[in-house]
Amino acid sequence: MKKVFLLFIIAMAVACKNEPKEKVNAPTKTVEVKKEVFPAELGKVFEAHGGIEAWRNAETLSFNKGDEVHTSDLNSRKIVVNSPKFSMGFDGKEIWSLEEVKGGLKRDPSFYYNLYFYFYAMPFVLADNGIMYEKVDDLVFEGTHYPGYKISYKANIGTSPDDNYIVYYNSKSYKMEWLAYTVTFKSKAPVDNYKMIRYNSWENVNGFVLPKQITWYAKDKEGKYAPTTKIVDFTLPLISKEKLGDSFFEKPVK
Template sequence: MKKIILLLIVVIAVSCKNESKKEVKTEVKKVEVQKETFPEELGKVFEAHGGIKEWRKVQVLSFNKEDEVHITDLHSRKIIVKSPKYSLGFDGNEIWSLEEVEGGLKRDPAFYYNLYFYFYAMPFVLADDGITYEKVDDFVFEGVNYPGYKISYKANVGTSPDDNYIVYYNPETFKMEWLAYTVTFKSKAPVDTYKMIRYNSWENVSGFILPKQITWYSKDEKDLYTPTAKIVDFKLPLVSPVKLADSFFEKRVK
């Protein structure tokens, strides 16, 4: 009898062990890895400026232009621009503006609210969704050939999807040096005339190489580019991994 009981105990133990094995399930979690779609050369440009993977970890970008403070949520693209005379921005739903002093705002808010954000966040904004890339001829300036890529947007991307950019970079350092761009906000149609900006001064901001000064250039009758009087200095730059509350970007009426 003892042998029978012992045998039953062994059988039950083995059965329970096998049953336990059946119940053990291994869950394999899939990790979504973002596939980059930009050309390899542009990837080197992003790396030269701090790296696109690191940039995507940043939540907020801020800088000063003259008496304006520009603050942007890099993921939602909510923006606020504040000065003693006016404020404007985008709260995620609509573009808004307020005048602190009558006649202070002399720009169309829909055109201006993110204009300098794009100029300042170069070259990283050229990795946004909805972009197509096209290799273009080099830009030659003072005997130096600058390779370039044309950036265009798919339909209904942004307020001016017909805008085009061409980024030109140093062939040795891969740092961005020139930006050609079109303005279609008013015409709402493609144009062939490009404006030209030279990124002639950069600074290290928390590991990212961001513009300190940009200068507009014009082309003369001999097709030579010369600097204009339009120069913009960027001051008090800040990149932060801390997200701001959505209410920060809302219109505040006193």
């Protein structure tokens, strides 16, 4: 129901935008074009998934994870996560949550509100501001080599600037295949223990190649990566150039 409502809002925005308007002579403005600073190989990865320029022109991203509807403003990074059991989000200033559970929250909103946005918006979020890139050794899985880049953040960028990511891609298609990542949210200190996700299914969403399913992997007794039972499916994807109003991301008044 919430997805239908979101589609209705975007449709109304498009309708209003297409209404005839009186021509107004406005002063010419100078627009500064953003210069990208990521490695050329990652540029090819972004291009294989729809292109970084097209991504920067998009405004709204939405997807479902189970019964959770995750909706994001791609420029401000305002986010709302709605489900029958809880709601949380970021209104541009504060992280909020309506989840009330006896004994405390089941999920920390500061950690969870944008967690799956980052997993879903790969690889494009790896072109955010404040990122440093480092070429790393290939990941070798079942005899196939996957080239990789480590992504780290400058100090004071985001809630967990000590988090690191490594994106591994197909050397022929340049599509992203694997993501290694660390979690420092609670420790607030750098760690070397990487978790591993395989991006094993993609779909075309309005010209963008976005994940349909991801699977966590762990090393077995022989030190080889094997799939775990943790699998996440993404459904009802939506990406649009239409912008949602600020009130959409505000904490609802009870």
